[in-house]
Amino acid sequence: MKLTIDEVAECLDVPSSTVERWIRQGRIPVSKSSGACFFQKSILYVWAKKHNLPFTLPEEKITQIDEKKSDSLCNVMSFGGVYHNIRGNNVDEVLASSVKNIAFLDEDGQQMLLTKLLEREEMASTGIGKGIAIPHPRMPMDETMEEPVITTCFLEHPVDFNAVDGLAVFVLFILLSPSVKIHLYLLSKLAFCARDASFVEFLKQGPDEKALLERVERLEKSL
Amino acid sequence: MKPWRYPARWALFKMDDRLLLMFIGAIVGTCSGIAALALNHSLHFLLEALSHWRQHWWAFVLPAAGAALSSLFLEKIVKEGAGHGVPEVIYSVSRYGGLIRLRSAFSRLISSCLTIGSGGSAGPEAPVVMSGSAIGSNIARFFSLNDRQRVTLVGCGAAGAISSIFNAPISGIVFTIEVILGEWTALNIIPIAIAAVAGTEISRALQGDQIVFSPQVFDIGMGDIFASIGLAVFTAIASIALTHGLRSMHQISGKVKAPLWIRAGIGGSCVGIIGLFLPVVLGEGYHFVHTMIEGNFTPGLAFVAVACMAKILATSLTLGWGGSGGIFAPCLVIGSLTGLTYHRMLSAIWPSVNWVNEGCYALLGMAGLISGMLQAPLTGIFLIVEITGGYAVILPLIIVSAISATLCHYIEPSSFYLKELVDRGHLLRPGTDARVLSDLSIKELLETDCVCVNQNMPIREFIKIVENSRRNYFPVEDDATGEFVGMLHLDDIRPYLFNRMLYDAVLVGQIMNPNVETVLPDDDLTEILHKMDSQRLFSIPVVVNNRFVGMISKATLLDKYRKELMVQTTS
Numbered sequence: 159m160k161l162t163i164d165e166v167a168e169c170l171d172v173p174s175s176t177v178e179r180w181i182r183q184g185r186i187p188v189s190k191s192s193g194a195c196f197f198q199k200s201i202l203y204v205w206a207k208k209h210n211l212p213f214t215l216p217e218e219k220i221t222q223i224d225e226k227k228s229d230s231l232c233n234v235m236s237f238g239g240v241y242h243n244i245r246g247n248n249v250d251e252v253l254a255s256s257v258k259n260i261a262f263l264d265e266d267g268q269q270m271l272l273t274k275l276l277e278r279e280e281m282a283s284t285g286i287g288k289g290i291a292i293p294h295p296r297m298p299m300d301e302t303m304e305e306p307v308i309t310t311c312f313l314e315h316p317v318d319f320n321a322v323d324g325l326a327v328f329v330l331f332i333l334l335s336p337s338v339k340i341h342l343y344l345l346s347k348l349a350f351c352a353r354d355a356s357f358v359e360f361l362k363q364g365p366d367e368k369a370l371l372e373r374v375e376r377l378e379k380s381l
Numbered sequence: 382m383k384p385w386r387y388p389a390r391w392a393l394f395k396m397d398d399r400l401l402l403m404f405i406g407a408i409v410g411t412c413s414g415i416a417a418l419a420l421n422h423s424l425h426f427l428l429e430a431l432s433h434w435r436q437h438w439w440a441f442v443l444p445a446a447g448a449a450l451s452s453l454f455l456e457k458i459v460k461e462g463a464g465h466g467v468p469e470v471i472y473s474v475s476r477y478g479g480l481i482r483l484r485s486a487f488s489r490l491i492s493s494c495l496t497i498g499s500g501g502s503a504g505p506e507a508p509v510v511m512s513g514s515a516i517g518s519n520i521a522r523f524f525s526l527n528d529r530q531r532v533t534l535v536g537c538g539a540a541g542a543i544s545s546i547f548n549a550p551i552s553g554i555v556f557t558i559e560v561i562l563g564e565w566t567a568l569n570i571i572p573i574a575i576a577a578v579a580g581t582e583i584s585r586a587l588q589g590d591q592i593v594f595s596p597q598v599f600d601i602g603m604g605d606i607f608a609s610i611g612l613a614v615f616t617a618i619a620s621i622a623l624t625h626g627l628r629s630m631h632q633i634s635g636k637v638k639a640p641l642w643i644r645a646g647i648g649g650s651c652v653g654i655i656g657l658f659l660p661v662v663l664g665e666g667y668h669f670v671h672t673m674i675e676g677n678f679t680p681g682l683a684f685v686a687v688a689c690m691a692k693i694l695a696t697s698l699t700l701g702w703g704g705s706g707g708i709f710a711p712c713l714v715i716g717s718l719t720g721l722t723y724h725r726m727l728s729a730i731w732p733s734v735n736w737v738n739e740g741c742y743a744l745l746g747m748a749g750l751i752s753g754m755l756q757a758p759l760t761g762i763f764l765i766v767e768i769t770g771g772y773a774v775i776l777p778l779i780i781v782s783a784i785s786a787t788l789c790h791y792i793e794p795s796s797f798y799l800k801e802l803v804d805r806g807h808l809l810r811p812g813t814d815a816r817v818l819s820d821l822s823i824k825e826l827l828e829t830d831c832v833c834v835n836q837n838m839p840i841r842e843f844i845k846i847v848e849n850s851r852r853n854y855f856p857v858e859d860d861a862t863g864e865f866v867g868m869l870h871l872d873d874i875r876p877y878l879f880n881r882m883l884y885d886a887v888l889v890g891q892i893m894n895p896n897v898e899t900v901l902p903d904d905d906l907t908e909i910l911h912k913m914d915s916q917r918l919f920s921i922p923v924v925v926n927n928r929f930v931g932m933i934s935k936a937t938l939l940d941k942y943r944k945e946l947m948v949q950t951t952s
Contacts, residue, residue, distance in 0.1 A: 170944070172825070172941065173827075175824050175825050176821075176825045176944075176945075179822075179825070180948065181527070182478075183478060183527060183529055183820075184526075184529030184530055185529065185949065186948070209947045209948055211944060211948070
């Protein structure tokens, strides 16, 4: 496999000018054909190993970075679905009836998730204020889960959630993610939306799925 | 494109570039060997041609004319500085990957031939080293080889030249490794050894396998071994005297307001006048070394001691005032005179002790002076063993060389060849800090991921920029002109960060640091680091024409420095 100067610079994490100087000084094994320099990957790999230099191909790097930008908030919310008139008079009841709407989990899974959510609520309330709560398990879900999911649940009656500002919660965004990184990424996006006062007013009207997702998409673009 | 110009692409050499270096090394060794022989023969020719004029009283103008002509030649025709050339070779090896001009391949040969042939007190060895190195460098350039290969070939040239002129291959290798390259790796030793062999072979083929000084049999006793310690002290003193003599003469001649060639002429005529009374000081002086080693040098203690000092003076006059030539041969003459002086003193003080033949002391003195002047003990030892063909003297030889080099190092921390380079900070031996720093350029270290901000920006806007940035430093620019006005560190906004009232009241320009140290992209990295260290800075902005171009930080520097060091040292 042939590599160019720029690719090798990328692999070794040095500027191209350094690679060019190494070629000039004869420190790096290079092949020349018709005036252009190229490198044999296998030879270079041995060379890097001999000198203890880190050597990673650019493709490997790209996959690592890609993980973060998995999905937009709008997509994740449409996976989870939007549900209205969730019954319940306290945190336990509300969560119990919300969990039943999460379609991709079987009954055992729903029960386990409920326990995890309640554990998290015991540590500290997930009510972030303005009547919004973001229930989520303390640890990311197990490896079987590949895509993050947000299930939106509008409550029948506002419920006291021990939120930071003491306001009763009227909407839950149940946030399930495969890794902490994605979790934090989605959390910050949700929090950004919740800061927008007009969005909160809009939520209070209990919009249907289509209207909600459109609104979220617009907000996301302004981010 | 001619394929023979690119031997690196031949099938044979594609397998392993070491084969290529060995092949070209042999060519370089042969060429520089021929150059060395050419100088040697033209010197002999010139000496003989001028010999019948030396009897006249006006013979002192001969060295003057020779030195003046050689200075004129160097200055006007080839436009090169005076001196013997070895520091130039070392400098080009350490700084420019061994690039040497083609004209250097013959310029020093001609100029030193004029100086020495006319009677100036200097040696032909350094000029042939210079020309051998230049041949190696230019052959490497002709075949478009890279820096590392070129440096090795420069070494090959030097080794071939020394090997050829002394008929001494090991001295050639050791001198190159110890003095010219300063690096002993498996990669460069083989081609250099091959070049040394080639140089020696060409010398043997063209002028016969003759040892420079005829071998003698010495019977060395225990007393002589101890006496050699005392001799080492004397040779060290002589080396220091010669070093200082050369330097002070150079300074004195620098104060004379006259063209270079007139200065060289003045020095040459002084040498000529000394030579009228003491002909031993003239020329390279190998003839006298011969007689001394053979024990046929008759004059007494006083004469020898005076001759020794006169030779030091004459060498200082020749080289310090602008003549062209090396110090190798004068070192050998002064060394043998020192050895002789010491032997005569010993015999005068303890006449009953049965000292070894005085020729042996002349040998030891030569080794002591070479080791002391070059601070290269191995070169001293191997050179003397090879040019005298006597392995028997090796024990006292090692003692004299080691002690002399140590004493000289104590008084003069850097050798005669390296003194100038060390003073200017130009000596960059492979694998050293200075070497790594000089190879890294600012361009390679520059971090350009800093976000520039305007000086009239309120903090509110700035905090938004902070949210999406990855760095702690923010260069501040003038919004109208784009000129760099100062730096803002994340710490600077901490007091205002949680006071929303001030978000629109305070501007970036008010909290930034306007008096920042900046550097230019062409600045020397050593100086930049010195600046950062003295001010306890962790990073420093690079500014060109009042425009911010990037940051240099110690974190990136460490990363790049370490990679560079790993690439340079492990081979």
